[in-house]
Amino acid sequence: MSVYDELASAQRSLDELLRYVKRLEQQLGSGGLEMRRVRVDADRLRESLALLKEADPGLAKAKRPDLVSIPDTPYDNSLWTDSDDEGLGARDRHAP
Template sequence: MSVHDELTSVQRCLDDLYRSLGRLEKQVGGGGLEMRRVRMDADHLRESLGLLREAASTPAAPHRPDLVTISDTPYDITLWTDSDDEGLGARDRHAP
């Protein structure tokens, strides 16, 4: 099945869920916390399916990472005055 067919199938299932929830609300009552939570979850599913449908309808462009320009100018040496040279030890000490 294609993505469009799958999304249509899921939409039909969600429509069936809404119909079933409507019948259940008539039997149980729609004012309870549990029923409100189930209804909100179904609404979230419907919103998520809409977002998924939008994402599937746009052609997937290859994602290229943004390029970062690195300047060729030397770094300011004062940035490293309080640190040791890695692997070389401190400037005023000698290796054993």
């Protein structure tokens, strides 16, 4: 995987973790020491990942390369008029 893919995967996982922490806070309340600690740790992870992206300008601007679509239509035969059929010899000669 590329660095971009790894960062994107980490961000998705962190977003999911933050959703679960929010649900736990709703169920358990946010007043307890343990819950506050989990919230602070999750927030710190989010900040650390953001700092990691900002630390290297190449990472902050990293993006997937644009995909190139290849059409299903056949190629124009005039593209191949000046070449031999590879492995088959020239058109006007026969194989032994």
